[in-house]
Amino acid sequence: MSQDARQLHQLLRIGSARAGNALASLAEPLAALLPAGSAIDARLWQGLGALDLWQRSGLLLPPAAAPLAPAPQEHLAACPARAEAWLSLLLRGVHPSNLMEEWLLRLQRHGARLPARFLPNLLETATRQPGFQPLVAPVLGERGRWLASLQPAWSWALPQPEGAGRTQLWETGTPEQRHAVLRAWRADDPAAARQALMDAWKTEAPEQRAALLGKLVIGLNLEDEDFLESALDDRRKEVRAEAQRLLAQLPGSSLSRRMLDRLLPLLRIERPLLGAPRLVLELPAEPDKAASRDGIGAASHPGLGKKAGWVVDMLAAVDPGTWPEQFGCTPRGCLALAEKSEFAAVFVRGWTLATMQYAANDPTPGVRDWIRDLALWWIGAAPPLRDAMPRFLFGAFIAAFRDGRDGVFTALIDALPGDWPTDASMLGLLQTLANDGSGWAPAPSMRLLQRLDTAQRQFSPLPHPWHFQQLLPGLARAIDPVTAAAFIEHWQLDSESRGEFNTFFDIVRIRHEMILSFQEPA
């Protein structure tokens, strides 16, 4: 019969006009069913139709492939039913965006796993947007990892192999796999990981070197210094820049010391009889070969002169904790000294960059002091000087103080001037604080709500309503939803501002409900 089917399909493909009257009769019992004496074109269709029915009414199933090994038992709890319903709404895009991250974090904190039916959606999302991977991986559960092992594009979700498997993957894997291996290796055995990179260094493709070297930031320590120093002489600019960056944030590195040695002769404190003391800077000479090797002149600093930029490069490579010791004052005191200087912007920018570098790996108390003082100083600083401080410092601020433990975050909200709603840079600051991270602690959230309340009473209608329309949804996503939901229950809103606050209220309530959905028993 399958012979017949093939013949008929072939005939239909080329057409009977070309094939001639070449239709052999069908096998019994179908042949007897077809009307005798019809033309070939009619017989072709009748034959195909009969064969179709013949095949469909007596299908022979082929043998299946070897079965898959089933997924292991789960160890995490199941996702609560209401939280699962929330995920379904989020995946359908019913709710405003940006809530997915929070949902995933809540699930992780709840010690639960993703519902099986949505695993393909989240694995796919996190494959397309790698930012989701650290959020999705911990809630995949055994089922999720099992599923990821069946789809090559989802291999990021698989646990990193250890021991011999790791060495093998490091030697033979794709670039992405090797990066992942080096990251994981570095986290649990920095010395062995560095050795592996050094062994492969000569044969490594030049374009891979910079990216692989960058992984040493994980567990960076003084034992890495020799290797990094040798990378300062690499032929590729990207590799040299990466090595400079790493050495600059390595506490106690000789690169830092060399930078400090270059800086100290250029600085002195002038204490006039009248007026406040100030920092005096003498601009440096053209960098020599050794200075260029250390990265002076490598970065561009818009708004600053060439020589001033070299000083920023030097300042950025020195532990910021050095200066309070050097000048015998707090970071805030250092900033006061700098403010009076002709080169205030140079100091602000250099110290901020250094603080950012040193904040990357678990900031020390000295670095946290700098983050705090820079942020508070910025609010009171003269507008032109504010521009010297890169705004991403506030990202580090959120990361360091969002838990609200030491009251620093609340103090920052307190420090906003009374007329903040009319000041575009203060609105911009809040926008940055909102965008850089949700999960504000209850205390600063409460303080922010109180300040919003005062503002909407004081300014009616609100100044810059369009600016508020953008700012409020971000704040609603960042602040503590439980505090906020309780606060807005009794909030008397001025009717003029109601429009701007509507979205704010919606998001607060949605987040609050979403969080409650996790509190029911699974």
Added chain:
Amino acid sequence: MTLDANQILALAPDPASAKAGSQLAVPRNWSNLGRKDLALWGECQGSGKTPYRTQIDLGDPAFKCSCPSRKFPCKHGLGLYLLLDANPALFNSEDVPDWVGDWLQSRQARQEKKAAKPEPTAQDLETAVAQARKREEKREHKVDAGIRELQTWLHDLAREGLAPVRSRGQAFWDAIAARMVDAQAAPLARRLRRAGSMLYQSGLPDAEERVGFELASIYLLAMAWQGIAGLPPALQADVRALLGWTVNQDEVLGQPGVADRWRILSQTVTDEERLRMRATWLRGATTGRWALVLHYAAGTQGFEPMPVAGTEFDGVLHFYPGAWPLRALPAQPAEALPMLDGPGAAAGIDTLLDQYADALAVQPFLDRYPALLADLVPDGAERPGLRDPHGHRIDLHPSFRHTLHLLALGGGEPLTIFGEWDGRTLLPLSVWHEGRLYNIDTDFIS
């Protein structure tokens, strides 16, 4: 019972309404909320001065709202229902306001009026029958002519061959489809257009074979029309339905019904050109009978109320005439109950193949056949299929897009799957797993 959030959102006429509805489902927007028996009401502050009065009869469910939206149900109705799902405690008033009472009464009155329609006189009937007869004859002539033209077209196609025709593009298929629309054989038009697009757009390796079989099946249908007088009456009804004749709903409801507890195994909404079609598969708990209920909706209109997949109801279904009756109409709306005992007995693939052969023997034009199969394990992702307990491989329909979801749900363990069997492949429509029915169209997100 009331629906859960997902089921409520499934009632939305379009995604925009679903979104707007769920944004309205916060207590702040509502006042005067209340609930009594199956009536649910509330007032929603819109952009206007007076709030919109929104009410729901939870039984069907049926919606009414004083807003000017032409969507049905509107966002306020959806929002109110979603609010009930999220916050049932808010609906604490039991005093039915006048406007709610009026509506419920008028609904009841309308239903009673519908039940008591005046009997037409004998003369009215006679004229109506004569007119219908005349219209019918005219249509039969048109279909006759269309079918002859289609046959000639198919003969020419066989002579010329599919390969040379490929270069003519979709227009070649649209032209004959347009002729079938003129001949009042709309289903044939749809099938021909679909055959053309399968050839050009499906990218399937066996697209030509599939198109060959589909055209042959159309050819056999054309032959059946030409010899319709010699067919058994039930099969005549099938042939006429396949050519586009519709049966009056009252006529269907006039047939003796089948009373049972009907379990709803799947519900799928598809776009059919300008219409949306909702296909609901049901199975009787005691009779074991299968039924397919089709509803159509145009544009932003909502579907007629119907319980959702994963629920069941006690009621009567009336079947459309046919040699292997599957399509049916529910007699009246019934209250949905949760499906507690599962979807019913599942067959093995051998039983399914036997039943399917029996069905084809009496109704060879059957296009979709319901199949509830137990103990199927999805294969790995590279060649999707299902493995039955005897190690046979069941291929999945090429349009099935949720292979990975099935794999994820089962985790390599067997699943009970309901779907449509076409003689070669299975199109899964729902999965029964760990005491819950997953309706693939709504519970999986692609």
